Amino acid sequence: xxxxxxxxxxxxxxxxxxxxxxxxxxxxxxxxxxxxxxxxxxxxxxxxxxxxxxxxxxxxxxxxxxxxxxxxxxxxxxxxxxxxxxxxxxxxxxxxxxxxxxxxxxxxxxxxxxxxxxxxxxxxxxxxxxxxxxxxxxxxxxxxxxxxxxxxxxxxxxxxxxxxxxxxxxxxxxxxxxxxxxxxxxxxxxxxxxxxxxxxxxxxxxxxxxxxxxxxxxxxxx
Amino acid sequence: xxxxxxxxxxxxxxxxxxxxxxxxxxxxxxxxxxxxxxxxxxxxxxxxxxxxxxxxxxxxxxxxxxxxxxxxxxxxxxxxxxxxxxxxxxxxxxxxxxxxxxxxxxxxxxxxxxxxxxxxxxxxxxxxxxxxxxxxxxxxxxxxxxxxxxxxxxxxxxxxxxxxxxxxxxxxxxxxxxxxxxxxxxxxxxxxxxxxxxxx
Numbered sequence: 001x002x003x004x005x006x007x008x009x010x011x012x013x014x015x016x017x018x019x020x021x022x023x024x025x026x027x028x029x030x031x032x033x034x035x036x037x038x039x040x041x042x043x044x045x046x047x048x049x050x051x052x053x054x055x056x057x058x059x060x061x062x063x064x065x066x067x068x069x070x071x072x073x074x075x076x077x078x079x080x081x082x083x084x085x086x087x088x089x090x091x092x093x094x095x096x097x098x099x100x101x102x103x104x105x106x107x108x109x110x111x112x113x114x115x116x117x118x119x120x121x122x123x124x125x126x127x128x129x130x131x132x133x134x135x136x137x138x139x140x141x142x143x144x145x146x147x148x149x150x151x152x153x154x155x156x157x158x159x160x161x162x163x164x165x166x167x168x169x170x171x172x173x174x175x176x177x178x179x180x181x182x183x184x185x186x187x188x189x190x191x192x193x194x195x196x197x198x199x200x201x202x203x204x205x206x207x208x209x210x211x212x213x214x215x216x217x218x219x220x221x222x
Numbered sequence: 223x224x225x226x227x228x229x230x231x232x233x234x235x236x237x238x239x240x241x242x243x244x245x246x247x248x249x250x251x252x253x254x255x256x257x258x259x260x261x262x263x264x265x266x267x268x269x270x271x272x273x274x275x276x277x278x279x280x281x282x283x284x285x286x287x288x289x290x291x292x293x294x295x296x297x298x299x300x301x302x303x304x305x306x307x308x309x310x311x312x313x314x315x316x317x318x319x320x321x322x323x324x325x326x327x328x329x330x331x332x333x334x335x336x337x338x339x340x341x342x343x344x345x346x347x348x349x350x351x352x353x354x355x356x357x358x359x360x361x362x363x364x365x366x367x368x369x370x371x372x373x374x375x376x377x378x379x380x381x382x383x384x385x386x387x388x389x390x391x392x393x394x395x396x397x398x399x400x401x402x403x404x405x406x407x408x409x410x411x412x413x414x415x416x417x418x419x420x421x422x
Contacts, residue, residue: 139296142265153270157227 037083041076048072228272228281232392233303234385235333237325238310239318240289243344246375247310248286251385256376263288265296273386275393282389301332306388310342313359313372314351319343322362338391339368342384347377 025047028040048068055061116122123130161167236244245263250256252269267286272279285304287297301307309325311318322341329339343359346352356372363370369387373380 135295138265142296146266146268149268150270161227 036075036079038076038080041072041079044075045069045072227279229278230393230396231281231283232305232389234282234284234306234308234388235300235304236284236286236308236310237297237328238289238308238342239312239315239321242289242310242312242315242318243375244289244308244310245286247308247342247344247373247381247384248284250375250378250381252284254378256378258376262290265293266300271385273389275386275389278393280389280393282385284385298328298332301329301337302334304333304337305392306338306340307333308340308342308384308388310344311354311359312345313343313354313356314345314348316353319354319358326366336395338388338395339366340384340388340391341366341368341370343370343372345374345376346372346379347374 025043028036028043029047031040052061052065052068158167236248238244240262241260245261245267246256248269252271263286265288269284269286270281271284272281274280285300287293287300307329309322309329311322313319326339329337341359341363343354343356346356359370359372369391371380371384371387373384375381
């Protein structure tokens with residue numbers, strides 16, 4: 001009835017204790033000091049008291065009896081205190097264990113990537129402005145943009161030369177570019193006649209001054 | 223019948239911290255205009271301006287880089303083809319001045335050894351907000367043996383002078399034998415493989 005509340009792995013020890021009880025009060029003296037209960041201390045005091053009584057009423061025995069009682073009281077206090085402390089710590093441990101499990105479950109549910117490395121970043125997939133493209137893709141796009149820009153500048157320059165009469169029209173032959181002219185025509189079906197003419201001129205001009213154009217192209221940014 | 227629209231082609235590069243005004247400096251030079259809205263340059267851009275020096279038509283192909291750290295791997299690959307580099311800081315921004323040594327190190331690491339360098343202290347119209355004295359700019363330029371100008375893209379101070387001086391310095395180093403403009407090889411290399419013309 002005075003047994004301290006034991007659980008789980010301690011149940012075995014409790015059983016052993018019971019066995020000890022079955023072995024009689026003397027069994028308590030054979031127990032490990034770490035498994036002693038106050039019950040055991042009472043058993044021990046019962047055994048010792050019985051033996052002291054058997055020694056008779058010699059005053060030396062009486063004197064010794066006081067000391068033994070004192071020592072047994074100290075043992076009782078220690079065992080009691082120890083068991084209480086163990087029980088308290090056990091409760092505390094179980095409580096913390098439950099709390100950790102709860103937090104862990106909560107954490108994994110909320111953000112599965114809590115354990116990111118120091119050089120990682122989290123991307124919000126619902127953010128319409130989230131990063132999507134790689135540096136290489138940006139590099140490629142920029143290169144293409146700059147290439148097209150430089151080609152446009154070349155074409156504008158050529159056009160300017162043409163407009164200002166530096167290059168006489170119909171110079172040489174643009175026949176080999178006929179296909180491109182057709183393509184240009186098809187792709188600009190909606191544009192008016194004047195625009196078509198400019199495209200035709202441009203293309204034949206590009207062809208005419210091919211070497212010039214190419215030279216500059218090579219000189220252009222890459 | 224190739225016509226010649228220029229005698230020489232010089233490739234220049236603008237570098238410096240984000241927001242010091244590299245794009246504005248270039249815009250002032252190429253278009254003689256100024257815009258107060260700040261739009262961070264994405265990676266790299268360029269403009270072309272033809273000038274005449276010592277009777278030669280010189281086409282300046284000026285590369286404008288993004289100052290932001292995140293574009294550095296892209297921008298540094300453009301250093302190598304540059305014949306002249308303008309390093310720009312902002313006289314109202316001490317950090318941009320402190321970073322000059324970092325930019326100079328970048329030049330040492332990525333540009334041609336004989337590249338012509340120039341230091342520009344921009345926004346010199348904002349004297350009330352100045353934190354970098356002109357003398358400090360001059361001093362660091364002297365230490366590195368490079369030219370220095372204080373400029374203002376907004377007030378159009380020293381912009382053309384800076385570009386023309388840099389072009390002259392490059393012209394001075396250019397071999398007397400004038401290269402055929404059609405074959406000027408200024409392909410930047412710079413980690414980016416040159417693309418071949420498909421237009422002809």
